[in-house]
Amino acid sequence: MSLAFKNLRGKPVRTAVLVILTVLLALTVFAGTLTVSSLRSGLGSLENRLGAEVMVVPYEATTKKSFENILLQGSTGYFYMDKSVYDKISKTEGIGRISEQFYLASTSSGCCSIPVQIIGIDPETDFTVQPWIKKSFDKPLGDCDIVVGNDLNAFVGDTLQFYGTDCRVAAKLEKTGTSFDTTVFTNESTIRKMIRASIDKGLNNFKDIDPEQVVSCVMIDPAEGYTADDVVNDINLHIKKVRAVRTKEMISGVSDSLSGVSRIVGILIFAVWVLGGVILLLAFTMSVNERRKEFAVLRVIGASRGRLARTVMAEALTVGVTGSLIGIGLGLLIMLPFANAVEGLLSMPYLLPDIWSIAAIACAAAAAAIVTGAAAAAVSAYRISRLDTGVILRGDN
Amino acid sequence: MMQGKVWYGKMKKLSTIAAVITAALSLLLTIGIKTVFPACEHKTDTGMWMSCHWAEQAVFAAGIGLCCAGVLAVIVRSPRVRAGVSLGMIPAAISAMLIPNIFINLCMKTDMQCHSVMRPAVMLICGAVAAAAAVTAFLSLKAKERSE
Numbered sequence: 001m002s003l004a005f006k007n008l009r010g011k012p013v014r015t016a017v018l019v020i021l022t023v024l025l026a027l028t029v030f031a032g033t034l035t036v037s038s039l040r041s042g043l044g045s046l047e048n049r050l051g052a053e054v055m056v057v058p059y060e061a062t063t064k065k066s067f068e069n070i071l072l073q074g075s076t077g078y079f080y081m082d083k084s085v086y087d088k089i090s091k092t093e094g095i096g097r098i099s100e101q102f103y104l105a106s107t108s109s110g111c112c113s114i115p116v117q118i119i120g121i122d123p124e125t126d127f128t129v130q131p132w133i134k135k136s137f138d139k140p141l142g143d144c145d146i147v148v149g150n151d152l153n154a155f156v157g158d159t160l161q162f163y164g165t166d167c168r169v170a171a172k173l174e175k176t177g178t179s180f181d182t183t184v185f186t187n188e189s190t191i192r193k194m195i196r197a198s199i200d201k202g203l204n205n206f207k208d209i210d211p212e213q214v215v216s217c218v219m220i221d222p223a224e225g226y227t228a229d230d231v232v233n234d235i236n237l238h239i240k241k242v243r244a245v246r247t248k249e250m251i252s253g254v255s256d257s258l259s260g261v262s263r264i265v266g267i268l269i270f271a272v273w274v275l276g277g278v279i280l281l282l283a284f285t286m287s288v289n290e291r292r293k294e295f296a297v298l299r300v301i302g303a304s305r306g307r308l309a310r311t312v313m314a315e316a317l318t319v320g321v322t323g324s325l326i327g328i329g330l331g332l333l334i335m336l337p338f339a340n341a342v343e344g345l346l347s348m349p350y351l352l353p354d355i356w357s358i359a360a361i362a363c364a365a366a367a368a369a370i371v372t373g374a375a376a377a378a379v380s381a382y383r384i385s386r387l388d389t390g391v392i393l394r395g396d397n
Numbered sequence: 398m399m400q401g402k403v404w405y406g407k408m409k410k411l412s413t414i415a416a417v418i419t420a421a422l423s424l425l426l427t428i429g430i431k432t433v434f435p436a437c438e439h440k441t442d443t444g445m446w447m448s449c450h451w452a453e454q455a456v457f458a459a460g461i462g463l464c465c466a467g468v469l470a471v472i473v474r475s476p477r478v479r480a481g482v483s484l485g486m487i488p489a490a491i492s493a494m495l496i497p498n499i500f501i502n503l504c505m506k507t508d509m510q511c512h513s514v515m516r517p518a519v520m521l522i523c524g525a526v527a528a529a530a531a532v533t534a535f536l537s538l539k540a541k542e543r544s545e
Contacts, residue, residue, distance in 0.1 A: 116505060150507075151506055151512075153498070182508060337517030337520065338513065338514070340507060340508050340513030
């Protein structure tokens with residue numbers, strides 16, 4: 001057994017303290033970096049999830065907070081406008097791609113323990129949701145077929161009932177880290193059937209709408225040569241009772257909050273790193289000071305200066321590697337199973353990066369903790385290599 | 398002979414420590430499921446409990462059983478009995494781990510408390526109980542070998 005390892009075993013309390021410090025350092029750097037990285041992935045996913053540059057919704061919907069909550073936070077709800085608006089918009093200049101969507105919230109009875117958001121799309125024209133669906137289900141959505149978000153506890157082949165309509169789960173979407181994860185998608189005719197059933201059962205306050213004559217929102221991509229601003233201004237000027245909004249503006253609030261959270265987490269990581277580094281430096285310095293006579297004796301019996309420095313460095317590396325492995329293991333046990341809980345706490349789009357990125361973050365965090373410990377020990381190792389053996393053994397400091 | 402006795406004493410002491418850890422983790426599961434990581438609240442509109450509540454109750458019941466077995470493993474002196482009790486705790490802990498969403502369905506959305514907090518916490522703690530029980534059984538069997 002090497003001298004460094006024997007030294008560590010001989011002083012279990014000191015070793016445990018050093019290992020715990022390294023665990024905290026590795027855990028903080030890993031968990032913090034993974035959180036920031038997941039928030040960034042979530043924001044990127046949200047930008048892609050909205051899919052269109054412009055969105056047109058009923059004017060009264062934009063005056064309610066629930067509008068943004070439905071689109072960005074995954075709350076359930078619905079709003080409708082007359083279908084004629086869709087025809088008017090499609091004739092507006094500068095429209096490239098255009099598609100309508102229908103929103104409906106399920107009741108908590110029937111299929112689900114709590115309401116879920118149902119979005120109806122027109123498979124002929126849709127360009128925002130189908131690219132996501134196609135990753136899991138490469139066929140057109142048939143009548144009474146539904147695609148469920150990743151956070152819904154339903155699987156392919158299950159049958160769910162919405163307002164008395166039996167629907168077959170045709171596919172389950174991949175995780176997006178956005179409100180898509182708790183949404184059910186279906187085609188236009190199925191959702192109209194559900195809206196009709198909901199009206200017949202008197203379950204939602206739809207007033208006197210005709211399901212065949214309404215849409216919830218219109219998604220638009222401008223034609224070439226036109227900007228989103230041109231389209232937004234044109235629609236807001238010429239079409240009444242609706243509001244066109246740029247999707248980028250909608251997520252700017254989320255983006256601002258995300259940069260704030262990222263900055264705070266970054267500062268925390270840096271503070272813990274500096275604090276951990278200083279404490280490790282002090283711990284190694286005190287430990288080496290305590291052992292000056294021990295090192296002087298080793299010098300007398302023939303250990304070279306380099307050998308003493310290498311022993312101190314080997315102790316630091318052993319502590320660093322052990323602490324980092326435990327810290328990263330703890331981080332994985334906390335951050336992966338509780339990812340949904342972290343998402344709920346932050347109330348922001350949160351998408352864990354792929355396994356290779358997580359492995360890269362883990363390696364970087366472990367390296368940061370090991371290098372910090374080694375750098376702190378290097379100072380002590382240098383001092384040990386400059387020991388004046390005679391002075392120490394005589395007892396003069 | 399002397400060395401064998403020392404080794405036996407060391408193994409027995411270590412197995413007692415492992416049994417205490419197993420009992421403590423079982424207690425954490427039993428208390429935690431009702432306080433720190435419970436299932437979802439009942440529905441606000443109807444006051445009805447959702448299915449995850451019954452998973453919580455089942456885990457609580459399993460936790461009480463694990464606690465009793467854990468305490469028994471700590472107080473018994475015979476390494477053979479301790480190993481037997483600990484070995485019995487392993488399938489019990491694994492069964493408790495499978496209660497949320499496998500034996501009893503949880504809520505519809507996986508971002509709800511029962512999926513996001515209760516299930517991972519139960520899985521982690523039950524996994525730790527099973528691992529600690531396995532270590533206790535191993536150390537007790539080693540101690541028994543030396544005592545013979």
